[in-house]
Amino acid sequence: MEPEAKSRTWLAPAKINLALHVTGRRADGYHLLDSLAVFTRFGDRLQIEPAERDAFSVSGPFAAGVPLDDSNLVVKARDALRREAGAARTPPVAIRLEKNLPIASGVGGGSSDAAAALNGLSHLWNLDIDEAGLARIGLSLGADLPMCLKARPLIARGIGDDLSPLAGFPALALVLVNPGVAVSTPDVFKALARRDSEPLPPLPGRLDFHTIWNWLETTRNDLEPAARSIQPAIGETLKALKKAGAAFARMSGSGATCFGLFETGNVAKRAAIDIRGRHPGWFVAATRSMEAD
Structure with a gap:
């Protein structure tokens, strides 16, 4: 680690599945997916800095219920990267997680936190592990870690590890809403009516708000009916x-967070104020997705 290394804060964005088709199931139980995912400018934040001894703490509106032991994906990511690089090159660090995203809410919060930890620690420790190496470590922690490491618009296939970045995909104005309920991902997959959907249709040649909206109308989130049967509040959120x-609303991932697509950021902000006023106990955030590099 470079002696001048200092504290730095890393964004752990929300992962939003704009469309998600379940196309099969492997013999080991993992489901095969075809999903268009984007990542938002709103999310959790990780502050990472050198320390005398390892430390991990959590603050923020959704800190309650976040484990602080080695069951937390951030701690698992730190330990996995340390095993890969060796203790001599990975001295102690203090990691502070600001938890702004609801827990178990379908936006990949825990995986995104772990991805931010892998990226941040690799930088702080000045490791020579490339993107593929980080993705391999990430995949050992969770199927959606590799896409969270990229954190740019992409199509994810397989169990979520076959990634195709989407060049030219624009930033989208979004409102994220969660009605204050957690939904178990395994329970949602168990409740699926079918697991053999067709893949996503091809994206339009020209990508803008209107063409993406029209394309989304031809797709689904196959997990949404199952999640709504478990937690009816998802329907109220939509x-x-x-x-x-x-213009368009859908559940993200396995729920219960839903997103709304708006033509401009200002319209999204006004909508967020409206929803917050009607449902003061809900999580509501107006944000933009990150565009392709």
């Missing part, structure tokens, strides 16, 4: 987004 003027 209704609230549509009432606030969303």
